[in-house]
Amino acid sequence: MSQPFVVQFNPVALHLGPVQIHWYGLMYLLSFLGAWMLGEYRRKHGRLPVSREAFGDLAFYAMMGVILGGRIWYMLFYYAGGIRWIWTEPLALFRVWDGGMSFHGGLLGVLVAGLWWSRRHALHFFDTVDFLAPVVPVGLGLGRFGNFINGELWGKPGLMPWAMIFPNAHDEDAALAASNPGLTQLMQQYGGLPRHPSQLYEMVLEGVVMFAVLWLASMKPRPRYLISGLFALMYGCFRFAVEFVRVPDAQLGYLAFGWVTMGQLQSLPLIIVGLLLIGMSRRAPTLALARADSSQSA
Numbered sequence: 001m002s003q004p005f006v007v008q009f010n011p012v013a014l015h016l017g018p019v020q021i022h023w024y025g026l027m028y029l030l031s032f033l034g035a036w037m038l039g040e041y042r043r044k045h046g047r048l049p050v051s052r053e054a055f056g057d058l059a060f061y062a063m064m065g066v067i068l069g070g071r072i073w074y075m076l077f078y079y080a081g082g083i084r085w086i087w088t089e090p091l092a093l094f095r096v097w098d099g100g101m102s103f104h105g106g107l108l109g110v111l112v113a114g115l116w117w118s119r120r121h122a123l124h125f126f127d128t129v130d131f132l133a134p135v136v137p138v139g140l141g142l143g144r145f146g147n148f149i150n151g152e153l154w155g156k157p158g159l160m161p162w163a164m165i166f167p168n169a170h171d172e173d174a175a176l177a178a179s180n181p182g183l184t185q186l187m188q189q190y191g192g193l194p195r196h197p198s199q200l201y202e203m204v205l206e207g208v209v210m211f212a213v214l215w216l217a218s219m220k221p222r223p224r225y226l227i228s229g230l231f232a233l234m235y236g237c238f239r240f241a242v243e244f245v246r247v248p249d250a251q252l253g254y255l256a257f258g259w260v261t262m263g264q265l266q267s268l269p270l271i272i273v274g275l276l277l278i279g280m281s282r283r284a285p286t287l288a289l290a291r292a293d294s295s296q297s298a
Helices: 023-044 052-077 082-088 090-094 103-120 125-150 167-178 181-190 198-218 226-245 262-281
Strands: 012-016 019-022
Touching: 012 023, 019 023, 023 052, 023 125, 052 082, 052 090, 052 103, 052 125, 082 090, 103 125, 103 262, 125 198, 125 226, 167 181, 198 226, 226 262
Parallel strands: none
Antiparallel strands: 012 019
16 A cells, blocks of 8 residues: 555644634534534524524524533543542543543433423424434534544554554554564554544544435425434444444443444444334424514524
């Protein structure tokens, strides 16, 4: 294979005087902005019968759900010290600059926020979820691109034509090469082990593919639960599959059988829920576009 691409970017995107804006933070900002713009477009076209102000509240609550849910879930299931932080260092929950967010927790946070907002506005909960689902992949795709720029969450070694070198994985590369002469030769030849760019796999599957399918499916009359079911099923399947070529979190490793990861374990319920929701959609009413009045469409 030819010389692999080396994933080595400056993590700082912009310098505004003494303030540094990191790429990963910028991806979060672009995610929320993109989701809000697409959500407002969907609202104006009758996908949810609420005013702009009501949608603004939903967007804000969903954003808080992503941040709080994602961080709390990470600390409960992925933090290196286990859950002892609750009584030994509770302030670790707020050290977001150290990294650590979980999609599954963020999703749960959005669902809780959506349930509370739906009850306030007397809307069916799954009408709200069906409305939100097509815009979520924007954040998923940008988040994975941020992981790629940061050179983190890399994949397993491989010799595919598109394999890449991740300098941040040097210590892991060296440990693998120490016990395998063939890998030692690769290390000497390329300066690191070529690896699957698993972040890009997830960016394409969870971002581009999911957005295209959900957006197109939601643009025509469809039964309740279908969009939510497709979202859960696709994400669960895509995440479960990519985990086979992605290195598990170092602090957790494999949980069972030498291949089951925490990401796979937490994605299985999404696959089951997705199938159940799609089944429920077969007997659910087909939703027509809302006809918002002038106050709602402002």
